[in-house]
Amino acid sequence: MHGNICRWGILSTAAIAKKNWDSIRNSGNGQVVAVASRSAEKAQAFIAACQASAPVSHTVDAVGSYDDLLARSDIDAVYIPLPTGLRTDWVVKAANAGKHVMVEKPCGVTVDDVQRMIDACNANNVQFMDGVMYMHSKRMAEMRRVLDDGSSVGTIRRITSQFSFCAPEDWVQSNIRTGSDLEPAGCLGDLGWYTIRFILFAMNYQMPTEVRGRILHSVCRDGSGQAVPMEFQGELQFEGGASASFYNSFRTNHQQLGHISGDKGYLQVNDFVLPFLGNTSSFEVANHNFVEDGCRFTMEQHSRQVGVAEYSNNAADAQETQLFRKFSELVLSGTRDPFWPKVSLKTQAILDAALRSANHEGRAETVPMFND
Numbered sequence: 001m002h003g004n005i006c007r008w009g010i011l012s013t014a015a016i017a018k019k020n021w022d023s024i025r026n027s028g029n030g031q032v033v034a035v036a037s038r039s040a041e042k043a044q045a046f047i048a049a050c051q052a053s054a055p056v057s058h059t060v061d062a063v064g065s066y067d068d069l070l071a072r073s074d075i076d077a078v079y080i081p082l083p084t085g086l087r088t089d090w091v092v093k094a095a096n097a098g099k100h101v102m103v104e105k106p107c108g109v110t111v112d113d114v115q116r117m118i119d120a121c122n123a124n125n126v127q128f129m130d131g132v133m134y135m136h137s138k139r140m141a142e143m144r145r146v147l148d149d150g151s152s153v154g155t156i157r158r159i160t161s162q163f164s165f166c167a168p169e170d171w172v173q174s175n176i177r178t179g180s181d182l183e184p185a186g187c188l189g190d191l192g193w194y195t196i197r198f199i200l201f202a203m204n205y206q207m208p209t210e211v212r213g214r215i216l217h218s219v220c221r222d223g224s225g226q227a228v229p230m231e232f233q234g235e236l237q238f239e240g241g242a243s244a245s246f247y248n249s250f251r252t253n254h255q256q257l258g259h260i261s262g263d264k265g266y267l268q269v270n271d272f273v274l275p276f277l278g279n280t281s282s283f284e285v286a287n288h289n290f291v292e293d294g295c296r297f298t299m300e301q302h303s304r305q306v307g308v309a310e311y312s313n314n315a316a317d318a319q320e321t322q323l324f325r326k327f328s329e330l331v332l333s334g335t336r337d338p339f340w341p342k343v344s345l346k347t348q349a350i351l352d353a354a355l356r357s358a359n360h361e362g363r364a365e366t367v368p369m370f371n372d
């Protein structure tokens with residue numbers, strides 16, 4: 001720590017790290033000190049591109065290896081957006097080097113990977129958190145309030161979450177997300193992480209009793225040892241009767257739907273991962289009513305929009321900026337928040353179970369309850 005600034009290092013020149021360079025810049029309590037790449041020239045080019053787009057006044061060092069960055073004493077926290085297949089060892093190394101770790105999603109290939117990462121973080125008393133930006137939006141707190149008020153949605157019976165985009169063929173043939181060594185869970189890892197997390201959020205982090213999955217379409221592209229899911233559906237069952245479904249696809253155009261229905265009404269959000277551009281993040285709450293009056297059968301529409309003031313695109317109050325601000329606050333405060341590692345473990349356990357099920361003709365799988 002340097003005064004009240006958390007000093008960040010970034011491991012790799014991943015595309016997403018450009019956005020998060022800006023998130024850290026706007027967080028007010030963090031500063032990127034160094035960027036490491038497998039090539040120093042690449043790190044230098046990355047820094048130059050970020051400086052051109054979102055300049056910072058201090059010097060940012062280009063480092064020619066991830067190990068060299070972890071060895072530095074002037075870095076408190078590392079952001080690790082390496083491909084999932086490579087991530088575990090680097091998270092463990094980072095924790096053992098005493099760095100707090102912000103890791104990208106899907107956190108690991110399996111829940112054992114995530115447990116290894118968390119064990120290393122706990123052993124070194126450093127914070128672990130995944131990079132799910134929407135968890136840090138003010139809209140989530142507002143949705144929680146609505147879900148808990150007893151009358152807007154009432155008792156939850158069904159949750160649906162869908163996240164997809166339609167990838168062009170050259171992307172399918174080259175992106176890390178379709179390579180089994182780098183991102184073995186394909187669209188389930190890349191997009192399913194979010195849809196599963198949304199369901200967990202809706203259920204107040206209760207674990208399902210049963211998980212089923214099905215790969216609807218997969219691709220084994222050149223350079224990928226195995227096929228990866230390109231389109232996936234999952235189904236979750238909860239104690240008490242609530243159920244949920246999720247759908248992820250690299251073949252279906254942009255959608256980021258979250259729908260939570262209960263005995264009183266429903267909540268729907270159409271941009272739950274990456275809010276639409278603008279200065280308000282919103283969702284719909286509906287309590288429609290059916291009235292029968294003689295020969296007239298009327299379906300009355302009753303719905304309202306609930307919005308929170310929050311600008312998108314890395315603004316000071318954007319969810320991605322809040323993510324880094326929150327993490328830096330934890331680092332600077334010296335306290336650890338056990339919620340974050342736990343919610344990553346839960347998400348990964350459901351993801352693993354869905355994939356296991358899909359690989360066994362959709363049989364029902366169970367997951368650990370993580371009650372402690």
Ligand SMILES: NC(=O)C1=CN([C@@H]2O[C@H](COP(=O)(O)OP(=O)(O)OC[C@H]3O[C@@H](n4cnc5c(N)ncnc54)[C@H](OP(=O)(O)O)[C@@H]3O)[C@@H](O)[C@H]2O)C=CC1
Nearest residue numbers: 012013014015016037038081082083084104105106131176
């Ligand atoms: N939270 C969020 O909103 C987002 C999260 N993500 C997640 O972040 C991760 C990275 O995604 P993205 O930014 O698209 O990734 P990129 O493909 O752009 O970058 C991955 C980086 O990993 C490094 N790397 C190390 N070894 C390899 C290897 N063998 N093959 C390829 N790259 C390697 C490279 O950096 P170098 O060459 O410099 O060492 C490369 O730049 C993914 O897991 C993704 O799911 C992505 C986007 C948004």
Ligand SMILES: O=C1CO[C@H](CO)[C@@H](O)[C@@H]1O
Nearest residue numbers: 105164165190191273274
């Ligand atoms: O995490 C992410 C945010 O959403 C993108 C899709 O729009 C993903 O591909 C990416 O990995």
